[in-house]
Amino acid sequence: MSVLLLQLAGPLQAWGSSARFARRTTEPAPTKSGVIGLLAAALGRDRSHDPVDLAALxxxxxxxxxxxxxxxxxxxxxxETGKSMPVSERFYLADAVFVAALEGPDDLIDELHQAVRRPTYLPYLGRRSCPPSRPLDLGIREDGDIEQALKREDWRASRWHQRRHREPTVRLETIIEATADDGPVDSIRDQPLSFDPTHRRYALRGIRHGYVEVPNPAAPQPSDHDPIAVLGGE
Known part of the structure; x- marks a missing residue:
């Protein structure tokens, strides 16, 4: 088993799990269905393709x-008619940055890595109006699981955002797929069963919220300047 890491950064992102009709909401973090859809597009699959292999990650x-x-x-x-359609209300996340991780068999993870590097269809962050502003590819990690990969990965926030934090480390939220065997879990309906436009279907999936501490590369460094050194010693 290995882990593929993706950097999801852009001016706008939108990750809906319950959006319906004229009101299109977004979750506060990328959904599994949205990221699996991105990977399926990178592989060149059409929407009627069964996503069972990717959904198992x-x-x-x-x-x-x-x-x-x-x-x-x-x-x-x-x-054709010129008749006005209902006003659509849409929600986005502006200036957000996430690190997404997918854990699975080595051969499938390697295939997805190659697709991300050379996608058949251009990727977008939840909606077609949300292109990424940075490369998606952060590589494959083969020396641990998702928890370890997210704990070890460098902080990917924008430099201006990093400079707002003075501490040498920062505490970042993680949202990781889990089952009842892992303890108390929340749930979200973003497990893809079908992307077919005529019959999209999603199932509930267990998630667990946590936190990791990572170094802040923009934290002020301690100085070895000694203001009384010029006074000399005894």
């Missing part, structure tokens, strides 16, 4: 830069 995410929720309104008209 264990999924986790680390919140490196939480971002700011914003709301947008969109209007549209029917092409």
């Amino acid at each position: 264990r999924f986790g995410v680390r919140v490196d830069q939480r971002g700011v929720p914003i709301r947008d309104y969109q209007t549209a008209h029917h092409f």
Whole structure:
């Protein structure tokens, strides 16, 4: 088993798990269905392809830069009649950065890694209007599980965000796939069963919230300057 790490950073992101009709919400962190959809597109699969192999991967995410929720309104008209359609209310995360991790068989993880590096279809962060601003590829980790990979990975927040923190380490939230055997878990309906536009289906999935401490590369470094050295010794 190995772990594929992805960097999800962009001006806007949108990860819906319960969006319906004219109100399109976003979760505060990437969903498994959204990231699996991104990987399926990178592989060149169409929406009717059965996602069972990708859905079996264990999924986790680390919140490196939480971002700011914003709301947008969109209007549209029917092409043929010119009649106005209902106003669409859409929510996004602005300036967010996440590290996503997928754990699974070595051969499948390697195939996904190659697809991320040379995608068939361009990736987007939840919606087509949300392109990534950085390379997705953070490589494969073969010396541990998702928990260890997210704990060891460098802090990927923007430099300006890192400079806001003076401490040598920062505490980052993790959201990792779990079962009842792992203890108390929450649930989210983002386990993909079908991406077919005529019959999209998602199941509940267990998740566990936690935290990891990682170094802050922008923290002020201790100085060896001695202001009284010029006074000399006895």
